[in-house]
Amino acid sequence: MANDHAEPKGGMSRRSVLGLAGIAAGALALAPRQSAAASGHSRSIADRILLNGKFTTLDAARPQVEAVAVRDGRIVGTGSSREVTRSWLGTGTEVVDLEGRRVIPGLIDSHAHPIRAGLSHTLELDWSHVRSVNEALSSLRQHASAAQEGQWVRVVGGFSKYQFREQRLPTLAEINAAVPDVPVFVLHLYDRALLNRAAVNRLGLTADTPTPNGGWIERDAAGNPTGLLVAQPDAAILYGTIAQMPVLDATGQELSTRRYFSRLNAYGITGAIDAGGGGMVWPDSYRIVDGLHERNELTLRLAFHGFPRPGHDYEDLARYVNELPLDSTDPMLKSNGVGEVLVFSALDFEDFFQPRPELPAVMESQLEPALRLLVENNVPFRIHATYDESIKRVLKVLETVRRDVPGYNRRWIVDHAETATRSTLDRIAALGGSISVQHRMVYQGVAFAERYGTEAALHSPPIGDMIAAGVPWAAGTDSTRASGDSPWTALWWLVTGKVYGGARLLGREHRVSRIEALRAWTGGGAWMTSEEDSKGRIAPGYHADLAVLNADYFSVNEDMIPEIRSDLTMVAGRIVHGAGRFTHLAPPPVTDEAVAATLTAAAAGGSVNNGNPFQDASSWTCAC
Structure with missing residues (x-):
């Protein structure tokens, strides 16, 4: 497999748009001719051709190509740019010059929870790229300053204290100092949750709140909850807390899901198996x-997989x-x-x-x-x-x-x-x-x-x-x-x-x-x-799912791999994400204004405040 991502022999050099225009014009004149090497199908006009790329196809027959042709959501031809244009270019074909970028098959997450994540994505604060405690606290302050009455600031997992330079979580004292008045919930993996005083009060946690079976509540000398919830022996206490927070209405959930799926598309993800x-x-x-x-x-x-309820x-x-x-x-x-x-x-x-x-x-x-x-x-x-x-x-x-x-x-x-x-x-x-x-x-x-x-x-x-x-x-x-x-x-x-x-x-x-x-x-x-x-795979007959990367996965320094993103993502032949010079090809994004309106509705929903939000915690037991 050592040469699976070697440069193709005899391929085009990086060329200008003008040069590609010349290829396209020449290809149109030769359109009736067909290259068998470039196609596994009878000749037809492609909906879209991607040219001048470095395609890692994962197809043993042609592991490296320069261009692909797409029609009706499927790949119909692969080969050199000249081969593909000669075989598939027509007057209605859209041609995209990739300018030498690495292209891979669309990524498929074999175990994730994107459907659930989509339902609440716009309610949550992302710490996946935060690298210090100070940066984390600053993000809490920033989001709290824009929060409307009834809203929470919530970080629902997806990060680790080990990603911070300090190798620790923010303390409760630091979180309370940063955001004293707006409820804050910070979930660290499925290990623990940190709540500021406003969140403790919003949930109605007091010295009389019993400790649930699925976790424990840290208390001060007077027995009052400090805001630290620990998942021991399981995560029921964490699920029980999340369940008390405001949720989006159907309109908000749809916008949130669309925005979250767009986030995944920006990574180059085109599919997921939802667990x-x-x-x-x-x-x-x-x-x-x-x-x-x-x-x-x-x-x-x-x-997706059907997931049962605890007790059922x-x-x-x-x-x-x-x-x-x-x-x-x-x-x-x-x-x-x-x-x-x-x-x-x-x-x-x-x-x-x-x-x-x-x-x-x-x-x-x-x-x-x-x-x-x-x-x-x-x-x-x-x-x-x-x-x-x-x-x-x-x-x-x-x-x-x-x-x-x-x-x-x-x-x-x-x-x-x-x-x-x-x-x-x-x-x-x-x-x-x-x-x-x-x-x-x-x-x-x-x-x-x-x-x-x-x-x-x-x-x-x-x-x-x-x-x-x-x-x-x-x-x-x-x-x-x-x-x-x-x-x-x-x-x-x-x-x-x-x-x-x-x-x-x-x-x-x-x-x-x-x-x-x-x-x-x-x-x-x-x-x-x-x-x-x-x-x-990127091969004739396969779904046209692929990602055009902003850096070459096969040649960047290994520690730069986490910074790679997709400049252009295609699902079923449809461009679902575009960045940089491909931004104009992307579909319209979900606007901040549209999201803001749904957050207002969620805040108005309020949350449970009965002094014992964990009474049904066992029904939420799952670290999934």
């Missing part, structure tokens, strides 16, 4: 994306088996099965700041009927499992069910698997499973190493062993709470093994090359949705 998440119930939680899809306004291909695990799974469109072939929005939680007793909370949780003794008796239901009905599924100890117990149940019920032929996924051992990976391979790997160690790797040792961190997750065991794998983020949503941070980690805090934790045998990492972020996700024959 559900706490509070997400099909079909109600999916009406916004359904509406966007019906109006052909989705800018992201989505494959089997009931919801049975309903999903009967009602989810499991065999849909819709290329933009489809169900990919159920999960990532099947039963909540099998959920091992992945907070590396806390000791590994031991799954309860009832887990097997609750998981067995759920798995039997899915296997008997041949339903694809994914299951959250962080620790080897948990995965072994899950596999024992699945092995029993599979022996009893032969013929299961769906693709199924283990999510996370940071500490899976080689013997466990061999068992997953024997059962036809796969693994979705995320870069959660970037955010929690230092805490993991402090708790389990540097040697254990070198093998977490054991990507090299997955490959050796023959387990199909794909990459993702687990965004937006347990980690950030940038695929470029995830690619940086896969290639370098580096984490926030400065350490290179992942061992050399578990790192991969840049081209292998890119495959995990493209074809890997396509495989997990059984669409590897139509997504994940």
Whole structure:
């Protein structure tokens, strides 16, 4: 694979628009002639041609090309710029000069929560690029100064204290000094939340507020809550707090979702496998994306999983088996099965700041009927499992069910698997499973190493062993709470093994090359949705999903990889994002004015203030 991203021989040099105009004019004169090398289809006029690029296609037949032709949302031709224009250029073809930029297949996040994130994106403050405590506090002050009555300032995960120069979180005293009057909520991964005094008062937390089962409340000498909420033994207290905050109305959720999907498009993401998440119930939680899809306004291909409610695990799974469109072939929005939680007793909370949780003794008796239901009905599924100890117990149940019920032929996924051992990976391979790997160690790797040792961190997750065991794998983020949503941070980690805090934790045998990492972020996700024959490559017949990068992923310094973005992103042949010289090709953005109006409506909704916002915390238990 060493030459997968080598420059194509005999290709065009970087040329001017005038030079391209000459090529186009000449190509029009020769239009009836066709280059078989440039096309796998009979001759027709392309809707759009992208010229003068450095395309990494991931297509073994033509790994590097200079140009592509697109028609009806699919790639119809690839080759040199001269070949493609000669074969596909017509009077109605739009020609885009890429001026030598690197182009890759559209990125596919194999495990994320974009549908949930979209519903509240415009209500939240992003700390993913903040690099100091002072910068974090300044952002809180800035947003609080613009907040209307009833609004909160909320940072809902997606960052780590290790990304700050100080290697610590802001203190409660610092947050209270920065923003004394507007409620502030700062979620640090699924570890803890910091609330200022205004937020404590808004929620009605007092010395009489009982501590919920899913967490604990720090109190002062008088028993009054200080504003620190800790997820121990699970994240129920954090979910319970988020559930009390104002929400957007339907109009606001739609604008928020469109803006969030545009953010993902700006990274070069063209698809995601949505893993559900706490509070997400099909079909109600999916009406916004359904509406966007019906109006052909989705800018992201989505494959989602039905997620059960705590206490209703089997009931919801049975309903999903009967009602989810499991065999849909819709290329933009489809169900990919159920999960990532099947039963909540099998959920091992992945907070590396806390000791590994031991799954309860009832887990097997609750998981067995759920798995039997899915296997008997041949339903694809994914299951959250962080620790080897948990995965072994899950596999024992699945092995029993599979022996009893032969013929299961769906693709199924283990999510996370940071500490899976080689013997466990061999068992997953024997059962036809796969693994979705995320870069959660970037955010929690230092805490993991402090708790389990540097040697254990070198093998977490054991990507090299997955490959050796023959387990199909794909990459993702687990965004937006347990980690950030940038695929470029995830690619940086896969290639370098580096984490926030400065350490290179992942061992050399578990790192991969840049081209292998890119495959995990493209074809890997396509495989997990059984669409590897139509997504994940730039090749004739495949969906025209691609990203034109602002820097060459294959040649930039490794520590510059996280800064890469897309200058032009295409989904189904439609340009959904444009930046720099391609800004004029982008669709109109969601305006700040439109968003502001929806925030006013959300603030007017208020929040619960009953002195015990955690009385139903168990119904929110999930670190997803």
